[in-house]
Amino acid sequence: MEIPSKYNPQSTESHWYEYWMENGYFHSVPDEREPYSIVIPPPNVTGVLHMGHMLNNTLQDVLIRRARILGKNACWVAGTDHASIATEAKVVAKLKEQGISKNDLTRDEFLKHAWDWTHQYGGIILEQLKKLGCSCDWDRTAFTMDKERYDSVIKVFVDLYNKGLIYRGYRMVNWDPEAQTTLSDEEVIYEEKQGLLYYLAYPIEGSDENVTIATTRPETILGDTAICINPNDERFKHLKGKNVIVPICNRVIPIIEDDYVDMEFGTGCLKVTPAHDINDKALGEKHNLETIDIFNDDATLNSYGLHYQGKDRFVVRKEISKELEANGFLVKMENYVNKVGTSERTKAVIEPKLSDQWFLKMEDLVKPALEAVMDSGEVKLHPKKFENTYRHWMENVRDWNISRQLWWGQQIPAFYYGDGQDDFVVSATDEDALALAKSKSGNPHLKLDALRQDADVLDTWFSSWLWPISVFGGILEPDNKEINYYYPTNDLVTGPDILFFWVARMIVAGYEFRNKKPFENVYFTGLVRDKQRRKMSKSLGNSPDALKLIDDYGADGVRVGLLLSSAAGNDLMFDEDLCQQGKNFANKIWNGFRLIKGWEVSDIPQPEASKLGLEWYETKLNKTVLEIDDHFNKFRISDALMAVYKLVRDDYSSWLLEIIKPAYQQPIDKETFDRVIQLFEQNLILLHPFMPFLTEEVWQHISKRSPEEALVIAKWPTEGAIDAMLLTQFEFTAEVIAGVRTIRKEKNIPMKESLELSVLNTEDVDKDWDVIISKLTNISTITYIDAPLEGALTFRVKSNEYFVPMDGAIDIETEILKIKAELKYTEGFLLSVRKKLSNERFVNNAPEQVIAIERKKQADAEAKIDTLEKSLASLS
RNA sequence: GGGCUCUUAGCUCAGCUGGUUCAGAGCACCUGCCUUACAAGCAGGGGGUCACUGGUUCGAACCCAGUAGGGCCCACCA
Numbered sequence: 001m002e003i004p005s006k007y008n009p010q011s012t013e014s015h016w017y018e019y020w021m022e023n024g025y026f027h028s029v030p031d032e033r034e035p036y037s038i039v040i041p042p043p044n045v046t047g048v049l050h051m052g053h054m055l056n057n058t059l060q061d062v063l064i065r066r067a068r069i070l071g072k073n074a075c076w077v078a079g080t081d082h083a084s085i086a087t088e089a090k091v092v093a094k095l096k097e098q099g100i101s102k103n104d105l106t107r108d109e110f111l112k113h114a115w116d117w118t119h120q121y122g123g124i125i126l127e128q129l130k131k132l133g134c135s136c137d138w139d140r141t142a143f144t145m146d147k148e149r150y151d152s153v154i155k156v157f158v159d160l161y162n163k164g165l166i167y168r169g170y171r172m173v174n175w176d177p178e179a180q181t182t183l184s185d186e187e188v189i190y191e192e193k194q195g196l197l198y199y200l201a202y203p204i205e206g207s208d209e210n211v212t213i214a215t216t217r218p219e220t221i222l223g224d225t226a227i228c229i230n231p232n233d234e235r236f237k238h239l240k241g242k243n244v245i246v247p248i249c250n251r252v253i254p255i256i257e258d259d260y261v262d263m264e265f266g267t268g269c270l271k272v273t274p275a276h277d278i279n280d281k282a283l284g285e286k287h288n289l290e291t292i293d294i295f296n297d298d299a300t301l302n303s304y305g306l307h308y309q310g311k312d313r314f315v316v317r318k319e320i321s322k323e324l325e326a327n328g329f330l331v332k333m334e335n336y337v338n339k340v341g342t343s344e345r346t347k348a349v350i351e352p353k354l355s356d357q358w359f360l361k362m363e364d365l366v367k368p369a370l371e372a373v374m375d376s377g378e379v380k381l382h383p384k385k386f387e388n389t390y391r392h393w394m395e396n397v398r399d400w401n402i403s404r405q406l407w408w409g410q411q412i413p414a415f416y417y418g419d420g421q422d423d424f425v426v427s428a429t430d431e432d433a434l435a436l437a438k439s440k441s442g443n444p445h446l447k448l449d450a451l452r453q454d455a456d457v458l459d460t461w462f463s464s465w466l467w468p469i470s471v472f473g474g475i476l477e478p479d480n481k482e483i484n485y486y487y488p489t490n491d492l493v494t495g496p497d498i499l500f501f502w503v504a505r506m507i508v509a510g511y512e513f514r515n516k517k518p519f520e521n522v523y524f525t526g527l528v529r530d531k532q533r534r535k536m537s538k539s540l541g542n543s544p545d546a547l548k549l550i551d552d553y554g555a556d557g558v559r560v561g562l563l564l565s566s567a568a569g570n571d572l573m574f575d576e577d578l579c580q581q582g583k584n585f586a587n588k589i590w591n592g593f594r595l596i597k598g599w600e601v602s603d604i605p606q607p608e609a610s611k612l613g614l615e616w617y618e619t620k621l622n623k624t625v626l627e628i629d630d631h632f633n634k635f636r637i638s639d640a641l642m643a644v645y646k647l648v649r650d651d652y653s654s655w656l657l658e659i660i661k662p663a664y665q666q667p668i669d670k671e672t673f674d675r676v677i678q679l680f681e682q683n684l685i686l687l688h689p690f691m692p693f694l695t696e697e698v699w700q701h702i703s704k705r706s707p708e709e710a711l712v713i714a715k716w717p718t719e720g721a722i723d724a725m726l727l728t729q730f731e732f733t734a735e736v737i738a739g740v741r742t743i744r745k746e747k748n749i750p751m752k753e754s755l756e757l758s759v760l761n762t763e764d765v766d767k768d769w770d771v772i773i774s775k776l777t778n779i780s781t782i783t784y785i786d787a788p789l790e791g792a793l794t795f796r797v798k799s800n801e802y803f804v805p806m807d808g809a810i811d812i813e814t815e816i817l818k819i820k821a822e823l824k825y826t827e828g829f830l831l832s833v834r835k836k837l838s839n840e841r842f843v844n845n846a847p848e849q850v851i852a853i854e855r856k857k858q859a860d861a862e863a864k865i866d867t868l869e870k871s872l873a874s875l876s
Numbered sequence: 877g878g879g880c881u882c883u884u885a886g887c888u889c890a891g892c893u894g895g896u897u898c899a900g901a902g903c904a905c906c907u908g909c910c911u912u913a914c915a916a917g918c919a920g921g922g923g924g925u926c927a928c929u930g931g932u933u934c935g936a937a938c939c940c941a942g943u944a945g946g947g948c949c950c951a952c953c954a
Contacts (some may be wrong), residue, residue, distance in 0.1 A: 584916040591914035841934040
């Protein structure tokens with residue numbers, strides 16, 4: 001059978017993915033095994049795979065595949081999020097392209113468009129995850145708006161309402177004038193923007209005097225209902241109790257006093273606009289001020305805007321400042337940088353706005369979730385530093401605005417039967433709502449069609465916070481077999497940007513609805529950035545096409561590329577070269593397989609070198625397995641990969657294969673062959689979580705396997721013995737080999753030309769390793785000698801001295817210089833060790849073991865100096 | 877403004893309890909090799925004042941304090 005020398009991922013990846021699917025390896029049902037479950041952070045239903053998803057899902061796949069190989073019942077639940085505001089915005093934009101305005105559609109018509117869109121694009125990202133190799137249980141694929149998840153959300157809403165935790169309130173909320181909906185505090189991004197600070201003069205009623213205030217938003221003067229000064233401010237003492245006249249609209253408003261006002265800022269005098277600023281709202285309530293809302297929902301001015309009515313707030317800002325200037329009210333303008341809240345989704349500048357919204361009381365809900373992370377450690381965050389951030393948010397949490405003025409989402413199950421503030425009932429079904437309404441209103445003749453359901457939908461996160469529960473049906477059927485088996489899930493992998501949006505709220509929901517944590521570990525990935533440290537984004541165009549990367553480097557190559565430098569919580573500077581490294585590594589393994597496959601096996605005795613080499617590699621592998629397990633336990637995934645990478649590339653390929661490789665066209669003995677295949681298979685198992693396709697391909701090529709023997713469900717190596725002596729001896733041997741190779745290189749002696757080696761042996765070296773030295777360096781004989789050899793190049797390992805006899809002139813001067821340099825270094829080293837050992841306080845205070853090590857260092861150095869001095873003497 | 881965190885080789889980062897020759901890895905770089913598995917490779921090599929200043933200690937990249945400079949999160953100063 002001819003095996004190509006280049007591994008070709010394209011031809012194998014889809015094949016093995018189909019094979020895995022056909023055999024149902026990813027599907028999980030509860031059984032007697034230990035469960036291991038992960039729920040996917042559901043990507044937006046209409047999204048496409050980007051680098052963040054790639055990283056995130058690769059990590060999850062590594063974890064789930066390893067769990068599967070460890071023999072656990074691994075279940076990775078896939079699904080998508082309806083992403084109400086993002087999806088609705090996309091649908092609105094698409095309709096607009098077709099000349100359809102959302103306002104011309106009924107709710108049902110709009111929802112039909114949204115569902116069409118969802119069905120058209122909803123599966124794309126999941127198909128892309130399959131290309132990446134993700135071993136999700138696709139039979140469980142869920143959607144935050146499917147029937148079960150929808151009903152779960154409604155049930156939870158009703159439940160929380162009945163517990164008194166959900167309330168309706170007229171509050172100042174963050175208004176996105178573009179999407180025309182409210183946002184939660186978390187959805188507002190504050191950005192520094194260069195603006196102007198306008199100093200405006202307000203005439204004082206019944207006087208020629210003015211009072212000057214500073215504002216960044218001159219257009220809001222039309223909504224002013226007071227001027228506020230600090231009661232301790234001597235400068236304004238004379239203004240107490242007076243009124244001022246608002247320029248342009250000529251309204252008379254009072255001057256009030258409150259020590260909220262910072263005397264140092266601006267003029268020390270503040271205009272109060274209760275409808276458009278959260279602090280002014282508080283002041284307004286405290287001082288019983290009128291509230292004048294000057295904006296429409298799209299942030300154009302309403303009738304309070306007078307001649308500016310219908311114009312956008314930013315247009316008005318420019319125009320009104322001109323008008324103020326023209327009329328002498330504008331004292332001056334200053335450049336000023338202030339923080340402006342913008343919508344996470346639409347980027348529109350947020351307008352604080354008073355409106356009726358639904359809120360969830362958070363204070364008590366949050367308590368068990370805070371404790372779970374900070375006190376009991378039931379939920380662990382990786383890296384740990386996020387615990388502080390988490391605590392801070394949890395301790396300062398505010399009520400969650402859960403209503404959105406959108407159509408795409410779970411419609412709030414509140415039904416109004418009258419026009420009063422409290423003329424509504426909350427219920428999961430119409431019939432119950434009617435019954436409740438009848439009794440609450442005292443009107444037994446109320447009809448169903450007289451009930452009007454709240455038009456708002458719930459915040460997307462109000463459905464995704466239930467995800468680890470709702471995907472197992474744990475809300476609707478709290479005692480079902482699945483939820484009892486898979487919940488709590490084990491690990492969650494996500495980005496720190498949704499710590500508050502999602503992770504914290506899931507923990508809250510877990511304790512509230514299951515009385516149990518939703519997961520044990522949260523692994524936060526970093527942001528994927530480009531080489532210049534810029535965030536990857538569509539607008540910058542610096543995000544590579546995920547699928548093209550897979551085409552170019554293979555899914556395995558991309559996975560390795562992403563994992564190689566992605567310590568938890570650290571941003572990842574993505575560089576395609578890393579994928580190339582991954583691809584190269586895949587090819588390396590492929591060729592390792594090719595080499596073995598090409599050997600002819602014969603019934604001949606096993607060479608000593610092979611026997612020893614195999615023994616050493618087995619120990620090395622056992623040691624590495626321990627390291628890898630340790631890395632995994634600490635979520636150091638890239639370290640785990642690096643450990644396998646080095647094991648396979650350095651120890652296995654460069655050392656073991658070279659040690660056992662038969663001479664050209666010679667057969668290999670059966671014992672070595674069988675053993676090396678077993679060890680190679682162990683390598684493949686260790687590699688499989690990281691590079692699932694390549695390893696399965698090679699695994700199946702090594703021998704014909706039944707579906708029960710597929711690599712995807714192989715068994716992780718169990719702990720084996722580690723022979724420390726073998727490892728030490730190997731390292732010593734490797735140094736000797738490197739010494740000979742260096743001489744070859746320096747003197748340009750080709751590998752074909754065999755050399756001799758003499759050893760002045762003062763170390764207690766096991767001569768068994770000589771066969772390996774000979775083989776790897778083409779040394780014909782190794783001789784043990786008592787005195788330095790003349791006419792030879794030398795090198796030293798520990799206190800052993802090695803001589804390679806050389807025809808022709810040896811540059812004695814150079815040799816002497818080399819030895820002198822080595823001597824100088826060693827003497828310096830010895831000096832520092834001696835100094836340490838002669839320090840009484842060190843000897844008295846340091847642990848025994850540390851002192852023993854120092855003594856050993858001293859003895860080694862002394863022996864080495866002895867060797868060096870003898871060589872020097874023999875040369876001169 | 878508050879909190880957290882980081883600064884180690886050209887780049888990205890390890891360095892876990894202060895103690896092995898502890899100053900590391902991968903990549904990049906330099907040199908030599910198309911050696912019969914792999915040039916997507918092999919072998920060899922150079923490279924760091926561990927940000928700075930002090931302190932604690934027998935001993936500090938590691939602990940403490942301060943300084944400088946990044947990053948993240950939170951916060952209503954108009």
